[in-house]
Structures are given as C-alpha cells and as structure tokens.
Amino acid sequence: MKSIDVMSAVLSYMDGHIKAGIQKRSIDVSLKYVLTVPTCSCDDSKCFMLKAAEQAGFPSDKITIVEEAAAALYFCIQNPVLSALPRPTRNQTNSYVLVECEDDNTNISVLKCPSQETMSIIYRDNAKIxxxxxxxxxxxxxxxxxxxxxxxxxxxxxxxxxxxxxxxxxxxxxxxxxxxxxxxxxxxxxxxxxxxxxxxxxxxxxxxxxxxxxxxxxxxxxxxxxxxxxxxxxxxxxxxxx
Known part of the structure; x- marks a missing residue:
C-alpha cells in the first residue's frame, strides 16, 4: 500500500472512533483536527499529512498541521501543573528552548511566542545520538x-x-x-x-x-x-x- 493510503486509513479510523464516542455520549460538538509532524521534517511532510487527512474525509477548513515542538510547548503552557513555566502576555513576547529526546536523535528548537495562541519556530536543529x-x-x-x-x-x-x-x-x-x-x-x-x-x-x-x-x-x-x-x-x- 502507498504510505498516504496507510496514513489516511489510520486517520479515518481515529475519526470514526472519536465520532462514535461523541454520539454515544450525545455530545454536540464541532470537530477541529490538529495533526502533528516531526519538528525537523520538511514542508513535504505537512503537505503529505494534509492530503492524507483530506483523503480520510476531514473538512479542509477544520485541519491544522503543527510541528511537534509547538504542540508540546502549547501543552506545557496550558497545563496548570507546570505553573512555573513563564507564560506569554500581551505586552511581552517570550522565547522558549524545547528539547525533544527520541530514541535515535535529539531535536532542539527555539520558539517565539507573542501570545499563547501564536507560536513560531525561529531556530531548529537535529543531533544524532x-x-x-x-x-x-x-x-x-x-x-x-x-x-x-x-x-x-x-x-x-x-x-x-x-x-x-x-x-x-x-x-x-x-x-x-x-x-x-x-x-x-x-x-x-x-x-x-x-x-x-x-x-x-x-x-x-x-x-x-x-x-x-x-x-x-x-x-x-x-x-x-x-x-x-x-x-x-x-x-x-x-x-x-x-
């Protein structure tokens, strides 16, 4: 099978599983899909993920593709347990260094956050372990x-x-x-x-x-x-x- 067909099948199953749970609980929600790609991946990876999501039936205007570093930082900022982490304010732009340690490599990213909703990666590097x-x-x-x-x-x-x-x-x-x-x-x-x-x-x-x-x-x-x-x-x- 082509890689995009495999990814599309996975996303379709995930979508069906989520919708079944929502229907079972009689919850009225409008779904938005946030999908992550590796931090140091190329733009082709984002295009690949977007095409797979569209092929799975996700509405194009409901899909957001973000890099894993941004998703991890957003989680940390929003998590009340990590209250010691400085949060961006309207009058101050914060920069964060995020290190992702995986099995075979380490990704180092610097993210600039003018607000909790807006993040941009201004530096990234990959080091093999x-x-x-x-x-x-x-x-x-x-x-x-x-x-x-x-x-x-x-x-x-x-x-x-x-x-x-x-x-x-x-x-x-x-x-x-x-x-x-x-x-x-x-x-x-x-x-x-x-x-x-x-x-x-x-x-x-x-x-x-x-x-x-x-x-x-x-x-x-x-x-x-x-x-x-x-x-x-x-x-x-x-x-x-x-």
Missing amino acids: WASCQVQKDFEELFALIVSESFLNYFLHKYPMEYYDNIQELKRKINSTQSESEKVTMKMPACLIEKFKRKTGKNIEKAGRKTVLKDNIEFKLDKCKISSEVFQSLFSDAGKHC
Missing part, C-alpha cells in the same frame, strides 16, 4: 564483512521487521553490557541465518571462520558471540561524534 546511530552503523559494517554488504541490503529490504528486531537486540546490548572482559552474546533472527544459507549456499558459522574476525566473532545456532574487544571498538567512532 551516537550510542544508537554510529554504533549501529559500525556494527552493520562489521557484520557485512561476514555476510557481505549485498546480502545485508537484500535482507533489509526483503525482511525489514526481522532486520529491525536485530537492531533492537543490538541496542539492548549497548545499554546492558558493562564488563569489558565478557563476551557479548546476541540472538540473531533465525530468518537471517536461513536466508543467508539459501541465498549464498554457505553456512554462516563457517563463513564467520573464514574472515579476519574468526577469533573474535563466532556463531552457534541462532547466537552470535562477539569478543569484548571487538564490541568495545564499535564505540571508538561514536565517541568522536559526542
């Missing part, structure tokens, strides 16, 4: 020495969910590995091992023993054991990007 990006890149390059870059690309595009699971396993090891002396054991997707043998005619265990990594990486069934020295080396480039 080294621990889950640079280490992942270096791990993929390391793994490609065993299975080849072409097979890794094939597996990524053919089996994206299994590939994603493998990256999540790597991230868990990044966060949990503490000792510099112990081997790091990663569970590999059974699909990857099977497809490698079917695609190349080679056993991944034997393939690993024929590379320069033979003394540092070994495969046993669906487990990949990496020496502490090699696993720690994955962080060398990452440290330079801090």
Whole structure:
C-alpha cells in the first residue's frame, strides 16, 4: 500500500472512533483536527499529512498541521501543573528552548511566542545520538564483512521487521553490557541465518571462520558471540561524534 493510503486509513479510523464516542455520549460538538509532524521534517511532510487527512474525509477548513515542538510547548503552557513555566502576555513576547529526546536523535528548537495562541519556530536543529546511530552503523559494517554488504541490503529490504528486531537486540546490548572482559552474546533472527544459507549456499558459522574476525566473532545456532574487544571498538567512532 502507498504510505498516504496507510496514513489516511489510520486517520479515518481515529475519526470514526472519536465520532462514535461523541454520539454515544450525545455530545454536540464541532470537530477541529490538529495533526502533528516531526519538528525537523520538511514542508513535504505537512503537505503529505494534509492530503492524507483530506483523503480520510476531514473538512479542509477544520485541519491544522503543527510541528511537534509547538504542540508540546502549547501543552506545557496550558497545563496548570507546570505553573512555573513563564507564560506569554500581551505586552511581552517570550522565547522558549524545547528539547525533544527520541530514541535515535535529539531535536532542539527555539520558539517565539507573542501570545499563547501564536507560536513560531525561529531556530531548529537535529543531533544524532551516537550510542544508537554510529554504533549501529559500525556494527552493520562489521557484520557485512561476514555476510557481505549485498546480502545485508537484500535482507533489509526483503525482511525489514526481522532486520529491525536485530537492531533492537543490538541496542539492548549497548545499554546492558558493562564488563569489558565478557563476551557479548546476541540472538540473531533465525530468518537471517536461513536466508543467508539459501541465498549464498554457505553456512554462516563457517563463513564467520573464514574472515579476519574468526577469533573474535563466532556463531552457534541462532547466537552470535562477539569478543569484548571487538564490541568495545564499535564505540571508538561514536565517541568522536559526542
């Protein structure tokens, strides 16, 4: 399915769910739809979201597209629990710095607020977090020495969910590995091992023993054991990007 059709289907379901709840409670309201897009996304993302909403049946004059930083700041200003946050007044324009920490990156935005209803992002930047990006890149390059870059690309595009699971396993090891002396054991997707043998005619265990990594990486069934020295080396480039 096209991405816009998927998003449209999600929005349509959401709209139907909300309207069913309203009807059940006999509430008389006029709906307005506020949809968010990532802060550092391009204008095409806003156009994409708008088209998906219109395709889902949302009235064009009832749709507002805002960036996540503005939506988060608006929530904070309106939330009485966060009363210490200075609020914009008619006679004073406030500026706010908002940091969005996600799994793989950090967005930093400066927002100018002449009023609670009007906000504009006057500066934005995006910084990749080294621990889950640079280490992942270096791990993929390391793994490609065993299975080849072409097979890794094939597996990524053919089996994206299994590939994603493998990256999540790597991230868990990044966060949990503490000792510099112990081997790091990663569970590999059974699909990857099977497809490698079917695609190349080679056993991944034997393939690993024929590379320069033979003394540092070994495969046993669906487990990949990496020496502490090699696993720690994955962080060398990452440290330079801090």
